[in-house]
Amino acid sequence: MSSGLSYWIFGRLEWSDLLIKSNAIATGASCMVVIVAIAIVALLTWTGRWGWLWREWLTSLDHKRIGIMYIVISFIMMARAIAEAMVMRTQQAMAAGGGTDLVGAQHFGQLFTTHGTVMIFFVAMPFLSGLINYLLPLQIGARDLSFPFMNAVGLALTWAGAVLIMVSLTVGDFSTGGWSAYPPFTELAFSPGEGVDYWIWSVMLTGIGTTLTGINFAVTIYKERCPGMHLMRMPLFCWTALCTAILMVFALPPLTVASSLLALDRYLDFHFFTNGSGGNMMNYANLFWLFGHPEVYILILPAFGVWSEVISTFSGKRLYGYRSLVLATMCIAVLSFTVWMHHFFTMGQSANVNAAFGFATMLIGIPTGVKVYDWILTMYRGRIRFSAPMLFAITFLFSFVVGGLSGILLSNAPTDFAMHNSLFLVAHFHNMLIPGTLFGFIAGYMYWFPKAFGFRLDERWGRIAWGLWTAGFFAAFAPLYSLGLMGAMRRTSQTYDPAYEPFLYVALVGAALLFAGFVALVVQLVVSTRHRDRLAVPIGDPWDGRALEWFTPSPPPEWNFARLPQVECIDAFAREKREGDPYAPQDGDYADIEMPRNTGLPTLIGMAGIACAFGLVWHIWWMAIVGFVAMWGFLVARSFESRTTRTIPAATVREANEAWLSRARMARAVPREIEFTAANTGRAEPLA
Known part of the structure; x- marks a missing residue:
């Protein structure tokens, strides 16, 4: 085959780009991706599940199924990101003081780039999108999101970006330019290979999908709330979802623009960010962080909503300071657009500009502090149950305050000059994002899992997972504060100061514990699935929940509610349980329900x-x-x-709803003391 024809068919792709990598670790990961993919295809073929997968999941427009698929993507990508973190920590510990390399510097650069990219764009973002997708219509008394087809397209673009990231493990190499992809290093002159292009197009796909998702969430909250559900009657999770959606709509476009301009530089020889020909890489830095810092709050605001629900429910109290929490959420969303420049205090802007952005950074700590105090006051004099989600919440409150204080230190420009490129900064942002975001999503997963699947997760393994995640987090990142103050730089595969070595080995142990924590979550899921009959909660309210999602069977029907609820206060379901009988026979006729047809x-x-x-x-x-x-x-x-729609007959809705109500009336109301036993079938005894 001539070289011209070969290039037309295969482009730059050559046999040497496939499967075999520069070292055994990379080759093993590449082969594992292929083996797992083949195993999944073989399993689906052997069990004859292809038709089921297509009909029930891949073509579904049901917000609940789409939410679950987002979270599945997140867990798959989390496994990769944690494995990469383990390899990085092992490399740094082994190579400390001039020791043996586990991976080369080039592979290490790919690892920290993919780790950051995967954790931000393909773990945290799909997880929050999944939770909001599943819960938002249920909490506001709606049947679905406003635009079900757009919702499915957003999911499809997200998993397309995730697949492209996974393909880069097997075909070619990924970028070494970090998750922020700063030029000029990511320009053709310094990164001529395919790595940066993988980063650009994977981020472009998920960025467009996330923008569509944000529009959908915002419109749903504005237009689909049930009768009586005023904005100030929404659960706090819905408020955090609304502010997150607004941030998605306004923060993701700068990322799309920045990555598009970088692509034009690389593909068409434009000079937006090159050093010569009129380019200026600071334009990229401003565009990227105009997305990047609101992105921090896109990640953490939904987790704040999760913490509000978990702490309120497991404290047996109404959320303290609801209005102040709403105002604090809105203040954080607005202020998140005023602080982006603190990410590059070291890049040459004037002292006055640094001072202004440093002040704004300190200011954003005030509404965040309001939230912490409100959560603590919700727990005060509550009847606290130390469930696994609540244990994660307590860990979050302590560690998040520590991480926030380190952020206040870094908001001072002279201090940031000294520590910006050190491991102190790595400790800070992990101190915010792991307890604040990841622990929140894990707690939310455990808390709402019974609602989605009809059975509780095993509590014992949940607490084991909490212990491993908590111990691993502190062991992995507390030493990095000290290493940063000692002068250890981030993104380095080797360090030559022997004083660093003990701290790096402690961090390695922490990474191993975090990996064990992830394994514990997998074991919890397997054990719970095997014992799902004993853990079943079909009535739908195993925790004495307060919002409308708990006033549905577990799992909820496709239409969510037989009749749209009428809301007169915050925590409408909790009030109905205290003052009436939510499971009483319902008078009146049922109506046909229109739902989106699969495509x-x-x-x-x-x-x-x-x-x-x-x-x-x-x-x-x-x-x-x-x-x-x-x-x-x-x-x-x-x-x-x-x-585009199909009609569910009123008779079908009546039969399903009255069967559930009848079963709920016959079920025993379970007190808190035995809520983790088989006696809990999903009807919790409400507090007096």
């Missing part, structure tokens, strides 16, 4: 997106063009679908 077009859009992005990465231009045209073609095809 495979979003999945096809995602597959076309993968083809387009892969073609762009490897300069396989025919594949990129076909994929791009196919994406838009499938989108246009949606406009020709005339049957």
Whole structure:
């Protein structure tokens, strides 16, 4: 085959780019991806589940199924990110003081780039999107999100970006430019390979998907609330979801613009961010962090909503200071757009500019402090149950304050000058994001799992997971504060000061404990699934919940509510349990319900997106063009679908709802003392 024909068909892709990597660790990871993919295909084929997967999941527009798929993506990518963290910590500990290398510097650069990219864009973002997707319509008394098809497209673009990231393990190499991809290092002159292109197109896909998702969440809250559900009657989780959605809509476009301009530099020889020809890399830094700091609050605000629900429920009290928490959430969302420049105090702007952004950074700590005090006061004199989600909440309160104080230190520009590129900064942002975001999402997963699947997670393994995650977090990141103050720099595969070595080994032990914590979550899921009959909670309210999602069976029907609820106060379900009988027979007629009809077009859009992005990465231009045209073609095809809804008969709704109400009335109301036993079938005894 001639070289010209080969390039037209395969672009820059060569046999040497496939599977075999520069060292045994990378090759093993590459082979593992292929083996796992083959195993999944074989399992689905052997069990005859392809049709089920397509009909029930990949073509579904049900917000609940889409939410679950987001969270599945998150857990899969979390496994990769934690494994990469383990390799990085092992490399740094082994190579300390001139010791043996486990991986080379080039591979280490790929590891810290993929670790950050995966954790931000493909673990935290899908997890929060999944939780909001599942819970938002249930909490506001709606049947679905406003735009179910757009919701499925957002999911498809997210998993397309995740697949592209996983493909980079097997085909070619990933970027070494860090999760922020700063030029000029990521320009062609310094990174001529495919790595940066993988980063650009994976982030581009998920960024567009997330923007669509944010629009959908905001419109749903504005337009789909049930009768009586005023904004100030919404659960706090809905308020955090609303502010997150607004941040998504306004913060993701700067990222899309920055990555697009970087792509133009690399593909068409533009000079937006090059050192010469009129380019200025500071334009990229400003664009990226105009997204990047609001992104921190996109990640953490939904977790704040989770903490509000968990602490209130397991304290047996109404949330203290609801209005102040709402105002604090809105203040954080607004102020998040005023602090981006503290990410580059060291890049040459004037002292006055640094002072202004440093002041804004300190200011954002005030509404955050309000939240912490409100959560503590919610617990005060409450009847606290130390469930696994509540244990994660207590860990969060302590460690988040410590991380916040380290952030206040770094808001001072001279202090930041000394520590900006050190491991102190790594300790700070992990101190915020792991307890604040990741622990929040794990707690939310444990808390709402019974609602989604109809059975509780095993409490014993939940507490084991909490112990391992907590011990691992402190062991992994507390030493980094000391190392940073001692002068240890981040993103270095080797250190030559022997004084660093003990701290690095402690951090390695912490990373191993975090990995064990993830394994404990997997074991918890397996054990719980095996014992799901004993852990079943079909009535739907195992924790004495307060919001409307607990006034549905577990799992909820496709239509969520047989009749849309009428709300007269905050915590409407808790009030109904105290003052009436929510499970009493319901008078009146039932009506037919229209729900969105399944469609495979979003999945096809995602597959076309993968083809387009892969073609762009490897300069396989025919594949990129076909994929791009196919994406838009499938989108246009949606406009020709005339049957986009289906009707669920009133008789079907009546039968399902009255069977659930009858079962709920016959169920025993379980007191808190035995809520973790088989006696709990989902009807918790409400507090007097």
